[in-house]
Amino acid sequence: MEGLLDFRLRDIITKIGGIDQCVSEFIRVNDTLLPSQRFYRYVPELNHNCRTKAGVPVKVQLLGSDPVCMAENAAKVASLGAYGIDLNFGCPAPTVNRNRGGAVLLKEPDVLYKIVYETRKAVPSTIPVTAKMRLGFESTEQAIDCAKALEGGGAEEIVVHARTKMDGYKPPAYWEWIAKIKKEVRVSIVANGEIWTKEDAIRCHEISGCSDLMIGRGMIANPTLALEIQGERNEAFPWEEMKSILYKYWIHLASLMDTQSRLGRIKQWLYYLSRQYSEAQKDFTAVKRFTNQEEMDLYLCEDLAAGIEVEMQRKAFRCIGAESPVGDL
Incomplete structure (x- = not known):
């Protein structure tokens, strides 16, 4: 979710509801030793008790391979008020893995242990240290060894993405492997991978035995998914309401990034929404060719169900420095 699910989208998604905790994109x-400003840039929630505007706590995720350096940076971000420290051993990106980060470390359970151990030792006991892993790099052969190494190092919770690095994001997710890991460790295990619907969540719970789920792409495709899983909604937002949220997100981005980056964010989100909404599939085909702000302005203003007058929309686009209306979600 790097490059899309950052603090801006965390704000929107947590305001919709149903989420108990968030994890930042990896740092x-x-x-x-990174400067404080790096942590504040990725996790500005540190300025607000490490919670989103909706009050949802955010763990700060670190990615690296040097146990001492990881521990020093964990201690630094803890001193800034981190709610929790999460360690990423699941990223499958080739550039990350080539630099000895993410899922490639699943080949070295002893290194996993050292990173978690040094981090746990460096961070106050009141701040949880957790970890995320996949089932392995090329195979599941060391999956249980890796989980035990994380537990032995002091991880209080382990999120297991139910695929290997080589599986990438190709269906299916092997939830039965999460159940195997759960039997071998005593710490809390959180299931992750291929949860797109409430029905998926139910099946994942039944197969993995986990009561807790981490959802990434599924929440972006359907922002009400957590509410549906918890029984607080029966269906996704109507497309008109979802498009209104996209509009507010577009406005929110105006004072934060350049036009091309804004365009990229909306296109990315529409791509994921197209899994849930047939309207988004059609719109993505058109929007992916947009190259300037005016085209996106017209698209997002068209057929809005938010009840915003056209002239007010135009003024909002011109008032780049004004406070974002995203707070009205």
């Missing part, structure tokens, strides 16, 4: 740790 890459190489061989230096």
Whole structure:
């Protein structure tokens, strides 16, 4: 979800509801102690008790391979008020893996142990240290060894994405492997992978034995998914309401990034929404060719069900420095 699900979208998604915790996008740790500003840039919620505007706590996720450096940076972000520290051993991106980060470390359970151990030792006991893993790099052969290494190092919770690195994001997710891991460790296990609907969540619970779920792409495709899983909604937003949210997100981005980056964010979100909404499939085909702000303005203003007058919309687009209306969600 890197490059899309950042603090801006966390704000919107958590205001919709149903989410108990968030994890930030990973912050890459190489061989230096990062400046405070790096953490604030990725997780501005640190300025607000490490919670979104809706009050949902956010764990700060770190990615790296040097146990000492990871521990030092974890201690630094803990001193800034982090709600929790999450360690990423699941990212399958080739560029990350080539630099000895993410899922490639699943080949070295002893390194997993050292990273978690040093991090846990460096962070106050009141701040949870958790980890995310996949089932392995090329195979599931060391899946249980990796989970035990994370537990042994002091991880209080382990999120298991039920695929190997080589599986990428191709269906299916092997939830039965999460059940195998759950039997071998005592810490809390959270199931992750291929949860797009309430029915998927029910099946994942039944197969994995996990009561807790982490959802990434499924929440972007259907922002009401958590509410549906918890029984607080029966169906997704109507497309008109979802398009209104897209509009507010577009306005929110105006004072934060350049036009091309804004266009990219809306296109990315529409791509995921097209899994849930037939209207989004049609719109994505048109929108992916947009190259300027005016085209996106016209698209997002068209047929809005939010009851916003056209002239007010135009003024909002011109008032780049004004406070974002996203707070009205």
